[in-house]
Amino acid sequence: MAEFVQEYAVLRWTVAAAFLIALGVVLARLPAPTVSVVPGRDSIPPTREASK
Structure with a gap:
């Protein structure tokens, strides 16, 4: 194998x-x-608590 490589x-x-x-x-x-x-939208969806 070494001969082939050389x-x-x-x-x-x-x-x-x-x-x-x-x-x-x-x-x-x-x-x-x-x-x-999407412009104008957050990348994290709102939670229920944030929408109250």
Whole structure:
């Protein structure tokens, strides 16, 4: 196994680079987390005590 790793170092780094590129593509396609905020409304719903 050590001979393969030493002899095919270029192949090893090419495969590692391909995985990094694939990771970048996957992360770029994931939707960004968004916060849904409606103007004029509180993010915390009112309680019964607050509405009295």
